[in-house]
Amino acid sequence: xxxxxxxxxxxxxxxxxxxxxxxxxxxxxxxxxxxxxxxxxxxxxxxxxxxxxxxxxxxxxxxxxxxxxxxxxxxxxxxxxxxxxxxxxxxxxxxxxxxxxxxxxxxxxxxxxxxxxxxxxxxxxxxxxxxxxxxxxxxxxxxxxxxxxxxxxxxxxxxxxxxxxxxxxxxxxxxxxxxxxxxxxxxxxxxxxxxxxxxxxxxxxxxxxxxxxxxxxxxxxxxxxxxxxxxxxxxxxxxxxxxxxx
Amino acid sequence: xxxxxxxxxxxxxxxxxxxxxxxxxxxxxxxxxxxxxxxxxxxxxxxxxxxxxxxxxxxxxxxxxxxxxxxxxxxxxxxxxxxxxxxxxxxxxxxxxxxxxxxxxxxxxxxxxxxxxxxxxxxxxxxxxxxxxxxxxxxxxxxxxxxxxxxxxxxxxxxxxxxxxxxxxxxxxxxxxxxxxxxxxxxxxxxxxxxx
Numbered sequence: 305x306x307x308x309x310x311x312x313x314x315x316x317x318x319x320x321x322x323x324x325x326x327x328x329x330x331x332x333x334x335x336x337x338x339x340x341x342x343x344x345x346x347x348x349x350x351x352x353x354x355x356x357x358x359x360x361x362x363x364x365x366x367x368x369x370x371x372x373x374x375x376x377x378x379x380x381x382x383x384x385x386x387x388x389x390x391x392x393x394x395x396x397x398x399x400x401x402x403x404x405x406x407x408x409x410x411x412x413x414x415x416x417x418x419x420x421x422x423x424x425x426x427x428x429x430x431x432x433x434x435x436x437x438x439x440x441x442x443x444x445x446x447x448x449x450x451x452x453x454x455x456x457x458x459x460x461x462x463x464x465x466x467x468x469x470x471x472x473x474x475x476x477x478x479x480x481x482x483x484x485x486x487x488x489x490x491x492x493x494x495x496x497x498x499x500x501x502x503x504x505x506x507x508x509x510x511x512x513x514x515x516x517x518x519x520x521x522x523x524x525x526x527x528x529x530x531x532x533x534x535x536x537x538x539x540x541x542x543x544x545x546x547x548x549x550x
Numbered sequence: 551x552x553x554x555x556x557x558x559x560x561x562x563x564x565x566x567x568x569x570x571x572x573x574x575x576x577x578x579x580x581x582x583x584x585x586x587x588x589x590x591x592x593x594x595x596x597x598x599x600x601x602x603x604x605x606x607x608x609x610x611x612x613x614x615x616x617x618x619x620x621x622x623x624x625x626x627x628x629x630x631x632x633x634x635x636x637x638x639x640x641x642x643x644x645x646x647x648x649x650x651x652x653x654x655x656x657x658x659x660x661x662x663x664x665x666x667x668x669x670x671x672x673x674x675x676x677x678x679x680x681x682x683x684x685x686x687x688x689x690x691x692x693x694x695x696x697x698x699x700x701x702x703x704x705x706x707x708x709x710x711x712x713x714x715x716x717x718x719x720x721x722x723x724x725x726x727x728x729x730x731x732x733x734x735x736x737x738x739x740x741x742x743x744x745x746x
Contacts, residue, residue, distance in 0.1 A: 472717065483572030487579040493693075497686065504679070505590050506686060512590070516583060 308536070315536045321387025324380040325529030329522050331377035340370025340423060343518050347442050350503035353435035360430045360438055371424030378416030384528055385409020385459070391535045392466050392476045401466040408459035415455060419448045446508035450495035450517055457489035460524070464489075477531045484527055491520035569724030577731045580694075584735050587687050591742045594679055605680035606743065608673070613664045614744040617657055618737060621695075624653030625733045628702065631709065632726045639714045647706035650729065654699040661692055684743055691735055698732040701725040 308314045336342035341363065347356055360367060386409060393402035426441035467475050467482035495517045497506040505512040567574065595602045631646030665685070668674070675685040705725040708718050 479570060480572035480575055483576040484579075487576045490580065491583060494690070500675070501682075504682065506682070511586065512686075516586065 318387055318391070318532050318536045321383050321390075322529045322532035324383040325387075325525050325532065328377045328380035328384065328525055331373050331380070332522060335370045335373025335375075335377055335420075338370075339366045340374055341367065342370070342374070342423065342445075343514065345509040345514060347509065348503075349443075349498075349501075349507040349509050353439045356438045356442060357430060357433070357435035360427050364427045364430060367427035368424060371420050371427070374423060375417050375420035378420050379413060381416050381525075382409060382413035384525060384532070385412060387532045388463055388528060391532065392463070395466070395470055395474050395476045401462055404462045405459065408455060408462060411455050412452075412459055415448050415452050419445045422448065443508070446498065446514070450498050450508055450513060453492045453495045453517075456521065457492045460485040460489035460492075463528075477535070481527070481531050484524070488520050488524040492517045569727045570720050573724040573727050577727060580731060580735070584738065587683075587690075588738060588742055591683055591687070594683060595746065598679055601678050602680045605678060605684075606746075609684075609744055610664070611744050613660065614740045617660055618740050620653045620657045620660065621733045621736050624650040624657075625730055627653065628705075628726045628729050631705070632722055635709055635714055635719065635722050639709070641710075644706045644709045647702050647709060650702050651699055651706070654695055654702065657695055658692065658699075661688065687739060688743070691732070691739055694732045694735065698729050701728050 337344075341347070341359075346359055346363065386406065389402045389405040389409060392405055393399055396402055422441045422445035426438050426445070430438060463477075464482040464485040467477050467479060467485075470476065494506065494513045498508045498510075498513045501507040501510070501513070504510055508514055627646045627650040631643055631650070634640075634643045634646065668681075673681055675682045702725060705722045708714075708721050708725075711718055714722070
């Protein structure tokens with residue numbers, strides 16, 4: 305493993321990855337919150353299909369533009385995830401967790417863009433669709449986002465473990481970052497409940513199954529983006545330098 | 551290095567955080583989430599007072615009391631175990647953690663009986679909003695208990711090491727902190743679901 309002191313490309317690359325994380329959150333606020341009606345939820349899981357169709361027709365342009373911003377936001381899961389994996393890789397002699405993180409991050413990004421696709425499709429040509437098709441697209445979007453707990457939660461766990469299992473002074477990120485990741489994974493867990501409920505706090509529009517996981521996730525993106533910036537600043541948790549094995 | 555004026559004695563209190571900072575962040579975060587759960591229950595009491603009161607009355611309070619006692623006793627064993635690790639680590643210290651695990655398993659068994667009894671008499675999460683919240687929130691708490699049992703197993707294994715250095719004590723204290731959180735969350739749930 306090499307020192308980053310004479311590696312300006314590393315610093316620039318990490319700063320880039322960190323800033324894509326901040327951009328991700330901003331684009332979601334524009335696309336998902338202000339324009340797209342994903343959070344707070346425009347739709348209600350318990351409402352009749354005709355109501356979904358009406359809401360889509362009345363807000364079609366806003367939903368379409370929102371979807372475009374959301375796909376931009378969610379694609380950036382990849383850059384944040386890869387940055388995290390790259391930093392984890394630096395403390396490994398024989399890489400394992402960095403590889404696992406890359407796999408989960410790629411999966412997370414793919415799921416994310418599918419969420420934006422589904423949202424956009426619901427509003428693409430609503431005049432042609434049966435209302436139940438529109439409901440299906442919205443259900444699909446929320447299921448991709450919320451029901452994918454083992455993927456997003458698992459991602460958090462495989463970020464936390466190499467931190468907690470590292471020797472003191474050789475952690476890829478400060479230890480508190482590991483605990484934040486474990487907490488985030490816990491907060492995503494209620495997303496699994498949406499399959500059992502069509503109304504109330506555990507449905508995909510509910511406070512427990514929608515708001516908590518979403519707020520936790522975008523909070524996690526912010527925290528991990530700051531953590532990536534921290535990796536460039538050698539704040540005392542810099543992995544101790546070891547000579548590369550021959 | 552900041553220079554301190556000799557005319558002003560700046561005493562920095564060197565407080566020690568039991569475990570490590572990260573576990574306390576985790577605890578705080580979990581408390582925030584459970585606070586949301588508690589608010590949801592409280593709102594239910596307000597919106598559907600009659601349904602909630604009637605449903606609560608059908609719960610067996612003594613089952614809840616037993617669960618509370620089991621977790622409190624488990625916490626006591628964990629606390630004694632941690633103290634012994636600090637002051638007099640010996641081969642016998644791990645038995646306290648074993649006893650705590652048994653308390654946790656007792657909680658799981660008791661909860662299973664309680665749920666089983668309810669479900670076999672036709673009460674389930676779909677019965678009404680009170681029971682939806684009852685099963686889901688005690689279920690989420692039960693997951694915490696299961697994780698807590700694994701954590702105490704981890705502490706137990708750590709406590710058996712020949713030397714308990716700073717790192718081992720950190721692990722033990724962090725794990726104990728999580729167990730105490732699980733206990734605290736149950737006490738609040740017990741009060742909101744069984745008593746109020």
